[in-house]
Amino acid sequence: MPVHNAEIARLFEQLADLLEVEDANPFRVRAYRNAARTVSNNSKSMADLLAGGKDLSKLPGIGKDLAEKIRTIVETGRLPLLEEVRARTPAALSDLMKIEGLGSKRVKVLYSQLHITCPEDLQRAARSGRIRELEGFGRKTEEMILHRLEHFGDAQARTRLVDAEETVKPLLAYLQATRGIKDIVVAGSFRRRSETVGDLDILATASRGSPVMDRFVAYDQVAEVISSGKTRATVVLRSGLHVDLRVVPQASYGAALCYFTGSRAHNIAIRKIGVRKGYKINEYGVFRHDKRIAGKTEKSVYRQVGLPCIEPELRENSGEIEAAGKNRLPRLVSVDDIRGDLHCHTRASDGHDSLEEMVTAARAKGYEYIAITDHSKRLTVAHGLDEKRLLREIGQIDRLNDKLDDIVILKGIEVDILEDGTLDIQDKLLGQLDLVVGAVHYKFNLTRRKQTERIIRAMDNPYFNILAHPTARLINERAASEMDMEKVMTAARERGCFLEVNAQPVRLDLTDSHCRLAREAGLRVAISTDAHSTKGLDHMRFGIDQARRGWLEAADVLNTCKLPDLRKLLTR
DNA sequence: GCCGTTTTCGGCCCGACTGTTTTCAGTCG
Numbered sequence: 001m002p003v004h005n006a007e008i009a010r011l012f013e014q015l016a017d018l019l020e021v022e023d024a025n026p027f028r029v030r031a032y033r034n035a036a037r038t039v040s041n042n043s044k045s046m047a048d049l050l051a052g053g054k055d056l057s058k059l060p061g062i063g064k065d066l067a068e069k070i071r072t073i074v075e076t077g078r079l080p081l082l083e084e085v086r087a088r089t090p091a092a093l094s095d096l097m098k099i100e101g102l103g104s105k106r107v108k109v110l111y112s113q114l115h116i117t118c119p120e121d122l123q124r125a126a127r128s129g130r131i132r133e134l135e136g137f138g139r140k141t142e143e144m145i146l147h148r149l150e151h152f153g154d155a156q157a158r159t160r161l162v163d164a165e166e167t168v169k170p171l172l173a174y175l176q177a178t179r180g181i182k183d184i185v186v187a188g189s190f191r192r193r194s195e196t197v198g199d200l201d202i203l204a205t206a207s208r209g210s211p212v213m214d215r216f217v218a219y220d221q222v223a224e225v226i227s228s229g230k231t232r233a234t235v236v237l238r239s240g241l242h243v244d245l246r247v248v249p250q251a252s253y254g255a256a257l258c259y260f261t262g263s264r265a266h267n268i269a270i271r272k273i274g275v276r277k278g279y280k281i282n283e284y285g286v287f288r289h290d291k292r293i294a295g296k297t298e299k300s301v302y303r304q305v306g307l308p309c310i311e312p313e314l315r316e317n318s319g320e321i322e323a324a325g326k327n328r329l330p331r332l333v334s335v336d337d338i339r340g341d342l343h344c345h346t347r348a349s350d351g352h353d354s355l356e357e358m359v360t361a362a363r364a365k366g367y368e369y370i371a372i373t374d375h376s377k378r379l380t381v382a383h384g385l386d387e388k389r390l391l392r393e394i395g396q397i398d399r400l401n402d403k404l405d406d407i408v409i410l411k412g413i414e415v416d417i418l419e420d421g422t423l424d425i426q427d428k429l430l431g432q433l434d435l436v437v438g439a440v441h442y443k444f445n446l447t448r449r450k451q452t453e454r455i456i457r458a459m460d461n462p463y464f465n466i467l468a469h470p471t472a473r474l475i476n477e478r479a480a481s482e483m484d485m486e487k488v489m490t491a492a493r494e495r496g497c498f499l500e501v502n503a504q505p506v507r508l509d510l511t512d513s514h515c516r517l518a519r520e521a522g523l524r525v526a527i528s529t530d531a532h533s534t535k536g537l538d539h540m541r542f543g544i545d546q547a548r549r550g551w552l553e554a555a556d557v558l559n560t561c562k563l564p565d566l567r568k569l570l571t572r
Numbered sequence: 573g574c575c576g577t578t579t580t581c582g583g584c585c586c587g588a589c590t591g592t593t594t595t596c597a598g599t600c601g
Contacts, residue, residue, distance in 0.1 A: 027584055031573035063574050101590095103599050138592055188601095201601085227589050227600095234589090234600090244601080246588090264585095264601075271585055276577095282586065 002047040002448070003074050009040035011079045017094035018085045020104035021111070034061035037265065039070070041318060043513030047074045048486070060317070090117040099148050100226075101141075109134055123149050157476045158196035159241055162505035162542065165190075167221075167241055168200055174219060175202070175245075180210025183253055187260035192312045193545035195475060195508045199242035201260045205250045216245045252284040255295035258302075259283035265317035266310075273305045273321075281305075313548040330551045333527075335544050337554040339562065340369035341537060343414065343437050343468055343500065343528035348393055349374035350382035352533040355396055355409075361534035363407045369563050371410035372397060373437045376424040378416040385413070387429050394432060408563055410434040414468055419443050421457025423464070430463035435570050437500070437528075439468035440481065448482040455483065456491040465570050466526050466558075467492065469502040469509040477506070485514060489521045496572040498558050501527045503543025504536075515550020524569070526558040 016032035038061045039046060049056060056067035073079050089111075096107045096119065110116040113134055114125050122145060125131055131142040159167075168186055175184055181204060185191070188201035206212050213233055217225045226234040232246045248256040259267060259282065274281040279288055285295025286304045294300040299309045307324040311332055314320040323329050345351035346358055353361075355372060362370035374393065375384035385393065390413060397409045412435045416424035423430065423438060430436050438458050446454060458464055470488065471480035492499055499518060502509045510518065510525065518525050527543040529536055547557065554560040558569060 025573080028573050030584080034574080061574065065573060101599070105598055136592070136597075140591060144591090199601095229589055232588055260601090262601090268585065275585085280585090284587090 002045065003077055005039050005042060005045055008046055008070055008073050009036040011073060011082055012036035012039070014091065014094045015079065015082045015085060017097050017104070018082070018089045018091070021089055021093050021097075021108045022085070023104075023108070031061065031066070034265075035066045038062060041316065041513070043517050044486070046070050050074055092118045095119065096122065099145070099152055101144050101148060106137070106141075109136065119149060119152055158198050159239075160196055160475050160505055161190070161193065161545070163239075164197045164200060164241070167237065167239055168202075168243075171219060171221070171243070172202070175204065175212060175216065178206070178210060178212045178215050180207035181212055182206060182250060185257065187257060188262060191261045192263065192315055193549060195511070195546065199244065202243060202245045203253075203256055203260050204245065204247050205253050206247050210247075212247060213245070246283075248283060250296075251292070252295050254297035254299070255281070255285045255301050256283045258298050261312050261315060263316050266315040266321070269317045269321050270301075270305060270307075273307075277305065279304065311548065313545065314551065316549075330553050332548040333544060333552050333554045333557050333560065334548075335541050337557065337560040338367075338527065338540060338544070340367045340371070340410075340559050340566075341529055341531065341540065342371045342410070342412070342435065342466060342526045342559050343373050343502070344370065344531040344537065345374050345414075346372060346393075348389065349379075349384055350532060355393075355400065357534055358531070358537075359400065359404070359407065359409055361537050363404075365537065367407060369408045369410055369566070371412040371435055371437075373412035373414040373435075376413055376415040378418065378424045379441055384416070384424075387426055390425065390429055412437055414439050416441055417454065417458040419446075419454065421454040421460075423458060423461055427461070427463060430461070433463070434567070435465045436461075436463045437466045437468045438464050440472055444472050444478070444481045446481070448484060451481050452484045452487055455488055459491055459495050459497045462572055464495075464497055465572075466498045466500050466528075468500045468528070468530065469504075469507050470499050470514075471509050471511075473509050474506050475508065480509070485517060486521070489518055489523050493521060493523045496569075498569075499523065499525050501525050501543045501547055503527060503529045503539045503541075503546075505539060505542045508542060508546045510546070510550075512546050512549035515547050515552050519551055519556050524556055524558045525552070528559070 012032045013036045016029045020029045038059055050071060056062050056070055057064050069079060093107050093111055096102055097104060114130060116122050116125055126142050126146045131137050131145060132139045172184060184204045186200060187203045189197045190200055204212055216233055217228050217235060221237045222235045223238045224236040226236060234242060234244050236242055246260060271281045274286060279286050285292040286301055294304040302309045310320050310324050341362060344358060346355045347353060359370060375382040377384045377386040394411050397411050401409050411433045413425060413433060414437045417438050417440050418424060473480035499510060501515060515525060527547055529539045531537045
């Protein structure tokens with residue numbers, strides 16, 4: 001069982017927490033946190049990199065020591081230094097630090113003065129009024145702790161981007177209607193179009209005396225006000241989502257937008273470049289000797305550090321700054337580049353709308369083509385098509401195509417990949433289709449080796465074109481199936497097959513880092529909505545978001561091709 | 573613990589808000 005990047009990151013994070021409680025050098029603590037982030041953000045597994053003979057100390061924030069520690073973890077599953085530290089300092093203290101408002105300093109006092117090591121101890125102590133007597137603590141802090149403990153352990157899953165959008169839309173409209181409001185925008189991971197967001201960061205500019213802060217904390221969906229000052233407030237909505245609002249002067253809008261869009265790692269890297277040039281960069285602007293020299297627009301901030309403006313989706317400090325420096329930023333794919341949808345369903349299987357309705361909706365989008373890919377027979381819950389019903393659908397599409405001159409309907413199927421890697425529809429029929437989309441809908445938990453073999457075997461079928469929702473993960477619901485993604489991508493490229501970025505907001509499968517992996521492997525991806533209704537076709541933009549985060553350009557995407565080129569690529 | 577086009581030593585982002593304080597430490601992002 002290979003050690004996952006997430007596990008390595010978890011060990012480093014815990015080590016950082018415990019060292020912080022022990023008052024270790026804060027920069028050493030930060031080094032472990034940075035390393036945890038580098039590891040978990042890396043699209044390739046550390047185990048694979050090591051197996052491939054790669055030098056991990058080349059990774060940002062990983063030096064000789066941490067490279068060696070990663071190797072030890074991969075080889076033994078253990079981090080000896082963490083075990084040493086745990087012998088002195090209880091590991092559970094790192095859980096206490098997850099409670100909002102408790103950091104290393106307070107946890108250290110709680111542990112050393114009251115021997116508190118877990119949330120239960122903490123609750124008992126707070127209820128009996130012993131917390132307020134500690135130096136540096138008081139009545140309010142004790143109340144805060146009790147309050148936070150009530151909701152501690154509630155699944156603190158990150159919010160899916162689509163849900164965050166639903167939440168923020170009415171809030172933005174409400175704030176927009178405030179007297180004196182000028183700009184208002186959602187920054188943070190939402191603006192970077194991350195597949196999930198931890199909280200929402202709203203940035204506003206407003207004229208002096210605008211009551212925007214008062215209005216914000218008075219919003220009817222606010223369940224709790226965490227803090228509220230003149231320029232910044234934090235609330236928790238009834239949905240559980242944390243929302244920050246920051247108000248800055250107009251002259252600082254661009255600098256603030258950079259600052260609050262992040263990512264943190266990206267900002268720090270940009271600020272370092274600024275420091276080298278003798279500038280101070282913060283949310284109010286770029287300063288030289290306390291004089292603001294840039295900051296009204298984002299572009300002005302980047303220009304001041306000698307870089308072109310970097311798209312929000314790329315701001316993860318994962319190579320975009322170096323690429324910008326060499327003027328080699330990708331020209332990211334956009335919704336306008338898309339010429340058709342290659343995966344959608346009709347009422348024939350589990351879709352809500354008819355063939356005609358789906359095609360009409362695709363025409364309204366200006367698409368050149370749309371592929372109809374209903375399910376195959378094994379998926380009985382979806383009323384999957386057998387050979388006979390598939391033949392009937394083929395006939396329907398042929399007749400409809402004859403009547404249309406502004407769009408072409410491609411005949412397809414989303415065929416089940418069976419456990420042994422064979423396909424759920426006879427080859428004879430697959431050969432009559434324009435494209436075959438294959439997907440795994442059961443046996444998600446095969447071993448990594450077996451799952452990889454299963455998928456490659458499916459791609460061995462000469463009619464196979466696109467692997468749909470490759471890992472079958474559902475965000476916050478079902479983990480990704482284990483597979484050797486690099487092997488799958490290599491196999492796909494060798495066979496003339498493609499992988500899908502499924503644009504359903506709950507899937508977004510491939511992930512952003514998979515997209516990047518595909519680009520590096522020279523493998524085109526299809527961005528498809530897997531629409532089960534005409535409305536589902538609108539999800540394309542979420543797939544585009546994911547692809548943009550994965551550095552994809554139009555040329556990296558199969559369905560940006562004109563129909564004749566697409567047909568060539570679908571002929572193996 | 574990492575890092576280097578002024579450096580292999582001496583830096584490492586920094587401002588807002590809160591609570592406990594009487595000038596600041598802790599936490600967060």
